[in-house]
Amino acid sequence: MEAKTLFDKIWDAHVVSEIEGGPSAIYIDCHLIHEVTSPQAFAGIEKRGVPVFRPDQTFATPDHNVPTENQHLPIQDALSKFQVDKLTENCEKHGVSLYGLNHPYQGVVHVVGPQLGLTQPGMTIVCGDSHTSTHGAFGAIAFGIGTSEVEMVLASQCIMQPKPKKMRITVNGDLGAGVTAKDLVLYIISKVTAGGGTGYFIEYAGSAFEKLSMEGRMTVCNMSIEMGARGGLIAPDETTFEYVRGRENAPKGADFDRAVEEWRKLKTDDGAVFDKELEFDAADIEPMITYGTNPGMGTKIKSSIPALSEIEKSEQESFQKSMNYMGFSDGDVLVGKPIDYVFVGSCTNGRIEDLREVAAFVKGKQKAENITAWIVPGSKQVEKQAQEEGLVEVLEEAGFKLRQPGCSACLAMNDDKVPKGKYAVSTSNRNFEGRQGPGSRTLLASPLTAAAVAVAGKIVDPREPVNV
Numbered sequence: 001m002e003a004k005t006l007f008d009k010i011w012d013a014h015v016v017s018e019i020e021g022g023p024s025a026i027y028i029d030c031h032l033i034h035e036v037t038s039p040q041a042f043a044g045i046e047k048r049g050v051p052v053f054r055p056d057q058t059f060a061t062p063d064h065n066v067p068t069e070n071q072h073l074p075i076q077d078a079l080s081k082f083q084v085d086k087l088t089e090n091c092e093k094h095g096v097s098l099y100g101l102n103h104p105y106q107g108v109v110h111v112v113g114p115q116l117g118l119t120q121p122g123m124t125i126v127c128g129d130s131h132t133s134t135h136g137a138f139g140a141i142a143f144g145i146g147t148s149e150v151e152m153v154l155a156s157q158c159i160m161q162p163k164p165k166k167m168r169i170t171v172n173g174d175l176g177a178g179v180t181a182k183d184l185v186l187y188i189i190s191k192v193t194a195g196g197g198t199g200y201f202i203e204y205a206g207s208a209f210e211k212l213s214m215e216g217r218m219t220v221c222n223m224s225i226e227m228g229a230r231g232g233l234i235a236p237d238e239t240t241f242e243y244v245r246g247r248e249n250a251p252k253g254a255d256f257d258r259a260v261e262e263w264r265k266l267k268t269d270d271g272a273v274f275d276k277e278l279e280f281d282a283a284d285i286e287p288m289i290t291y292g293t294n295p296g297m298g299t300k301i302k303s304s305i306p307a308l309s310e311i312e313k314s315e316q317e318s319f320q321k322s323m324n325y326m327g328f329s330d331g332d333v334l335v336g337k338p339i340d341y342v343f344v345g346s347c348t349n350g351r352i353e354d355l356r357e358v359a360a361f362v363k364g365k366q367k368a369e370n371i372t373a374w375i376v377p378g379s380k381q382v383e384k385q386a387q388e389e390g391l392v393e394v395l396e397e398a399g400f401k402l403r404q405p406g407c408s409a410c411l412a413m414n415d416d417k418v419p420k421g422k423y424a425v426s427t428s429n430r431n432f433e434g435r436q437g438p439g440s441r442t443l444l445a446s447p448l449t450a451a452a453v454a455v456a457g458k459i460v461d462p463r464e465p466v467n468v
């Protein structure tokens with residue numbers, strides 16, 4: 001039998017029809033929706049008089065536009081209110097499950113899906129959101145789609161997709177102390193570049209990924225899109241099955257055991273061929289931070305920003321533009337640079353493990369005076385768990401401001417904005433110009449590094465004692 005990749009096994013099982021040399025119609029097991037990319041899609045099917053084909057496989061939660069304070073009060077911002085109300089109205093009208101504002105399951109859509117067991121190995125999952133790649137951590141084909149495709153999936157539960165090329169990134173070995181899943185993926189992106197994954201679906205393989213928790217794997221897969229890739233996935237294993245077991249939408253009892261038997265087959269066969277293979281050594285990875293305006297512009301935190309002469313000629317102009325925006329110069333040492341904001345949250349690093357890591361670091365310490373520190377749980381369930389575990393108390397004692405679940409300052413489509421010219425160390429996934437507010441300057445890093453920066457008030461290596 002032909003050796004197949006994990007991606008091909010899942011893809012082939014979902015092809016409804018194929019056009020020779022063209023795209024395939026792929027069946028979608030789970031469709032997640034949020035308030036930003038769904039209104040026109042619902043309007044589209046209504047105009048055509050088409051019902052939602054599989055409302056029971058469609059799940060919605062508002063996240064981008066929601067305020068992260070006083071969620072019990074009416075939303076103040078008119079556009080945000082309109083978007084969130086529209087989502088509620090559409091879900092009610094079409095029989096779609098909604099975890100609305102103040103619902104105990106509300107949160108960032110990519111935190112909510114896995115938590116509820118909606119995300120399972122072997123599935124095809126789409127959402128009108130680029131970071132749908134997160135769900136690939138479970139050994140699923142998960143990718144972001146545009147609003148017109150959201151309409152297509154609402155109407156038919158299928159999507160037309162050209163088959164992407166396949167890349168495997170193998171990392172073996174142990175990550176050192178203080179080196180996290182976020183550092184692993186920022187390292188990979190710094191090597192592959194922000195455009196290097198374009199046209200590919202990535203499989204992450206090797207012991208470095210196998211040793212990660214599901215939260216860590218989600219962090220890695222989440223950022224696949226930041227290399228330009230269509231998505232990323234990791235073969236499911238015992239860690240995956242244990243995470244899924246017992247979750248609300250997971251199969252139960254004997255059904256679960258049968259599902260696990262099938263899920264065990266979800267791995268790339270020996271001898272399967274990829275269009276591109278890359279390999280890195282976990283021992284080479286250190287805490288990472290970005291210094292520029294795309295996620296590929298990252299470096300080991302102890303290193304300097306590259307000198308202009310090290311940058312390829314064709315890239316020098318955009319590099320210089322990026323440095324001007326960031327207020328940095330080529331060759332600058334990063335450690336010691338003052339920071340104004342620390343944001344811990346988002347679908348990359350707003351999970352319970354992330355909050356635990358930050359709380360463990362700041363316990364008994366204080367954030368620096370010059371730092372505004374926001375902790376935004378990825379979901380209501382994360383918020384509740386953080387309260388029950390006493391993390392909230394620890395974080396608040398250290399001077400962090402705990403906000404309510406939502407995308408928050410990850411993209412500033414709501415009230416949480418980093419002011420112009422200010423520097424934010426952020427656990428999110430994008431450092432584009434204006435991403436956290438007009439003129440804001442974002443440096444991406446791990447929750448552990450963010451915690452250390454919050455205490456020191458400046459860029460520090462989280463492995464070293466904080467010297468305030």
Ligand SMILES: CC(C)[C@H](C(=O)O)[C@@H](O)C(=O)O
Nearest residue numbers: 036037064128129130131411
């Ligand atoms: C608003 C939404 C469509 C967007 C995305 O697709 O990713 C957002 O979530 C982001 O992170 O930039």
Ligand code: SF4
Nearest residue numbers: 131346347407410411
């Ligand atoms: S948390 Fe950030 S990256 Fe994730 S869905 Fe929201 S805006 Fe997009």
